[in-house]
Amino acid sequence: xxxxxHLAQGFAIVFTPTNLLFCFLGVLLGQAIGALPGIGPSxxxxxxMPLTFGGDPIAATIMFAGIYYGAQYGGTITSVLVxxxxxxxxxxxxxxxxxxxxxxxxxxxxxxxxxxxxxxxTLGTVGLMLAAPPLAQAALxxxxxxxxxxVVMGLAALASVSSSVLKxxxxxxxxxxxxxxxxxxxxxxxxxxFGQIWLLDGIEFLVLAVAVFxxxxxxxTLSQGDGPAPIITAIRNVWPTRKDFRACRLPILxxxxxxxxxxxxxxxxxxxxxxxxxxxEKKVSKHxxxxxxxxxEAVAAPEAANNSASAGAMVPMFALGIPGSxxxxxxxxxxxxxxxxxxxxxxxQHTEFIWAIIASMYIGNVMLLILNLPLAPLFAVLLRVPYxxxxxxxxxxxxxxxxxxxxSLDDLWLMVVFGVLGxxxxxxxxxxxxxxxxxxxxxxxxxxxxxxxxxxxxxLAIFVTRPISATLLAVTAAVILVPRAMRLVRSLRAALA
Amino acid sequence: MSWLxxxxxxxxxxxxxxxxxxxxxxxxTYMDExxxxxxxxxxxxxxxxxxxxxxxxxxxxxxxxEQDTLRRSERKVVAVTVGLVACVALIDWVGFASAIAAYILxxxxxxxxxxxxxSVGLAATTTLGLYLVFHLWLGVPLPMGxxxx
Numbered sequence: 001x002x003x004x005x006h007l008a009q010g011f012a013i014v015f016t017p018t019n020l021l022f023c024f025l026g027v028l029l030g031q032a033i034g035a036l037p038g039i040g041p042s043x044x045x046x047x048x049m050p051l052t053f054g055g056d057p058i059a060a061t062i063m064f065a066g067i068y069y070g071a072q073y074g075g076t077i078t079s080v081l082v083x084x085x086x087x088x089x090x091x092x093x094x095x096x097x098x099x100x101x102x103x104x105x106x107x108x109x110x111x112x113x114x115x116x117x118x119x120x121x122t123l124g125t126v127g128l129m130l131a132a133p134p135l136a137q138a139a140l141x142x143x144x145x146x147x148x149x150x151v152v153m154g155l156a157a158l159a160s161v162s163s164s165v166l167k168x169x170x171x172x173x174x175x176x177x178x179x180x181x182x183x184x185x186x187x188x189x190x191x192x193x194f195g196q197i198w199l200l201d202g203i204e205f206l207v208l209a210v211a212v213f214x215x216x217x218x219x220x221t222l223s224q225g226d227g228p229a230p231i232i233t234a235i236r237n238v239w240p241t242r243k244d245f246r247a248c249r250l251p252i253l254x255x256x257x258x259x260x261x262x263x264x265x266x267x268x269x270x271x272x273x274x275x276x277x278x279x280x281e282k283k284v285s286k287h288x289x290x291x292x293x294x295x296x297e298a299v300a301a302p303e304a305a306n307n308s309a310s311a312g313a314m315v316p317m318f319a320l321g322i323p324g325s326x327x328x329x330x331x332x333x334x335x336x337x338x339x340x341x342x343x344x345x346x347x348x349q350h351t352e353f354i355w356a357i358i359a360s361m362y363i364g365n366v367m368l369l370i371l372n373l374p375l376a377p378l379f380a381v382l383l384r385v386p387y388x389x390x391x392x393x394x395x396x397x398x399x400x401x402x403x404x405x406x407x408s409l410d411d412l413w414l415m416v417v418f419g420v421l422g423x424x425x426x427x428x429x430x431x432x433x434x435x436x437x438x439x440x441x442x443x444x445x446x447x448x449x450x451x452x453x454x455x456x457x458x459x460l461a462i463f464v465t466r467p468i469s470a471t472l473l474a475v476t477a478a479v480i481l482v483p484r485a486m487r488l489v490r491s492l493r494a495a496l497a
Numbered sequence: 498m499s500w501l502x503x504x505x506x507x508x509x510x511x512x513x514x515x516x517x518x519x520x521x522x523x524x525x526t527y528m529d530e531x532x533x534x535x536x537x538x539x540x541x542x543x544x545x546x547x548x549x550x551x552x553x554x555x556x557x558x559x560x561x562x563e564q565d566t567l568r569r570s571e572r573k574v575v576a577v578t579v580g581l582v583a584c585v586a587l588i589d590w591v592g593f594a595s596a597i598a599a600y601i602l603x604x605x606x607x608x609x610x611x612x613x614x615x616s617v618g619l620a621a622t623t624t625l626g627l628y629l630v631f632h633l634w635l636g637v638p639l640p641m642g643x644x645x646x
Contacts, residue, residue, distance in 0.1 A: 050631075050637075051630070051635065053635070166549060169549050170508065170546065170549045170550060173515075173542055173545055173546045173549060174511055174514065174515075174546060177514070177515065177518050177539065177542045177543060180518070180538060180539045180542070184525075187526070187529070187534060187535050189525055191522075191525060191535055192518060192521055192539070215581070219574050219577060219578065222573050222574050222577060223570045223571055223573075223574050224570065225570050388605065388609035389615070389619060391577075391604070392600070392601040392604040392605055392620075392623070393601070393619070395604070396597050396600070396601055396623050396624070396627060399581075399597065399600075400593070400597070400627050400639075403588075403593070403637070404631055404637040407637065407638055409585065409588060409589060409640075412585045413585060415585075416578075416581055416582055416585060419578075423578075424503070424507050425507070428503060428504040428507050429504075430507065446538050449533070449538060450532055450538075453532060453533050454531060454533075457531040458531045458532075
């Protein structure tokens with residue numbers, strides 16, 4: 001009942017012209033960003049962040065959340081029409097969605113994806129509403145060792161779902177290391193400024209996020225070539241048939257539950273959720289052989305999962321202050337820039353903020369359903385915008401966005417350097433999300449580590465003698481070591497056979 | 498194929514950063530009574546980063562040969578990056594608006610080979626839009642050129 005009262009308060013805050021406008025802008029931009037190649041929700045949020053400086057944090061966060069889940073809807077359009085996933089989380093959708101488009105059923109695929117996304121997004125938001133407050137309540141009992149273990153687990157989890165765990169850990173530690181530049185938060189010592197006064201403030205999160213997700217992503221997209229993708233079919237009959245609805249009811253529900261549960265896990269996120277949902281549907285289907293040839297359930301389930309996962313990923317970010325994905329790491333950085341510290345205290349000190357965001361997600365999902373059913377053909381037009389025209393505008397936005405943050409040309413030079421680093425990271429499959437997460441979480445990580453060691457008089461045993469931190473560290477070790485051990489066992493068995 | 502591929506070079510560059518930070522951290526306080534000092538975490542992070550890269554280099558598989566198409570498109574990446582460097586360098590001299598407009602014109606006309614009309618139009622409208630939003634609406638003090646904008 002208490003949650004419903006808070007939710008009503010949240011709706012009262014969202015139902016103001018400004019907040020509704022920001023919600024609409026967020027989902028509209030998210031939809032566009034999801035559909036456009038070469039720019040993801042992380043870059044979109046990072047580039048737009050300077051526009052919100054000095055503004056209302058609630059309105060800005062409503063917009064950022066809208067971009068995040070709106071991008072999941074938008075990515076579907078490219079997956080279905082041109083078989084190029086706008087987002088990695090829509091890879092599975094492209095398999096059967098594109099086959100449906102080839103059979104002239106692009107409209108039904110997009111329509112069912114929108115309906116599935118709406119149902120899952122709404123159910124995911126209910127899950128967020130129910131799961132986050134008790135988790136935040138439990139986290140009130142966390143001390144420095146538990147927070148240290150949580151950050152370690154968050155970084156390790158994000159690294160473990162990368163193409164290579166070692167590469168993920170390398171970028172995560174690099175992010176932590178870069179964050180130590182500037183003034184030491186506890187003793188006031190200057191660290192690693194190499195005589196440059198402008199480095200006293202450290203490396204701003206926005207500079208790194210825009211450089212890696214914006215400039216680096218543009219350069220990486222250019223390096224892959226940008227031939228025009230032909231749209232193979234017109235979008236007609238967006239409203240699915242009764243038979244389609246019957247076929248998709250359970251897959252949407254299963255996708256929603258899987259998506260939310262996977263999304264809550266640090267590091268897992270929407271992409272893995274959509275993979276699992278697809279695999280589960282294939283497993284339970286009476287006709288698994290049809291999967292891959294244009295089955296509507298194979299579009300509905302992963303779409304439901306990726307939307308539900310984006311709501312689930314906000315649970316650890318809001319309740320613990322530990323983001324589970326690259327985009328939520330960027331959102332966390334945005335909240336910190338607004339002077340808000342996500343975590344259990346946020347639920348106690350800024351109740352209205354949390355519940356306004358949750359309420360806005362219900363409204364945003366309704367907006368997206370309306371935008372997607374009748375207006376899907378309009379968004380498909382975005383696919384005809386040549387990348388050659390798009391990327392100069394994205395780069396100009398990156399430049400002015402970084403400059404406006406601190407009116408400093410030095411930050412622009414940093415953006416160039418990290419943009420090139422981001423390009424090479426993308427090219428050689430070094431994941432960027434742990435880098436950003438490391439930079440964002442380093443202050444919490446370092447304070448927790450130093451406070452813990454001060455409490456224990458320098459003994460590392462404090463991390464393994466307290467049950468919660470010991471459990472978290474054990475889970476971290478398992479996440480890293482178990483898959484490797486299993487691979488080793490398999491290869492040994494194969495060698496002996 | 499030589500051992501030093503791009504992937505390994507990137508890993509080695511990150512290892513070098515780790516070593517540099519670890520060496521610099523030795524100048525800072527390691528332990529202050531029982532509490533770690535300012536150099537404690539960076540020293541360990543630098544060493545861990547170095548160790549992770551060594552582990553990666555030992556276990557990394559032999560990379561696949563890169564295709565020619567990647568090499569061709571790399572020229573565009575270099576052109577865009579060189580333009581970006583020139584744009585940032587020019588901002589102080591010619592002002593924000595002129596540098597951004599010149600960069601967009603360079604990208605669309607010369608790097609992408611689009612028509613003059615489209616290139617000039619895109620450069621002008623994007624620059625004007627950014628100037629209106631960031632300078633006039635949000636009040637960001639953009640650097641001005643000798644011609645007053």
